[in-house]
Amino acid sequence: MDAGSILTCRDVAKLIAESYDRPLPWWVRLRIAFHLIVCRLRVSFQRDVSRLHTRVPEHVVSETASDLNAEIKLSAEARLRIKQAVESHLQ
Numbered sequence: 001m002d003a004g005s006i007l008t009c010r011d012v013a014k015l016i017a018e019s020y021d022r023p024l025p026w027w028v029r030l031r032i033a034f035h036l037i038v039c040r041l042r043v044s045f046q047r048d049v050s051r052l053h054t055r056v057p058e059h060v061v062s063e064t065a066s067d068l069n070a071e072i073k074l075s076a077e078a079r080l081r082i083k084q085a086v087e088s089h090l091q
Contacts, residue, residue, distance in 0.1 A: 007031055007032070009035075009039055009042055012032055012036070012042050013042065013045055015028060015032055016032065016042070020049070020053050
């Protein structure tokens with residue numbers, strides 16, 4: 001997406017989701033607003049994402065991959081099967 005291109009619905013959906021992770025520049029927010037005037041589906045999507053964002057507990061959102069991985073315990077046999085599957089797939 002460059003500054004002169006028309007935003008697609010896919011672009012807008014991605015930007016709406018990103019807006020909850022980082023602030024968007026004013027000109028990007030303006031382009032989203034213009035798109036939303038034309039595209040009613042994206043308005044619905046934005047409303048749904050906003051509801052989801054406000055209803056998901058903060059501790060769930062803030063979990064990192066390392067926090068999640070700390071809880072995963074694989075047996076030695078399972079690790080070996082995964083390793084063999086990956087190696088056979090790479091050959």
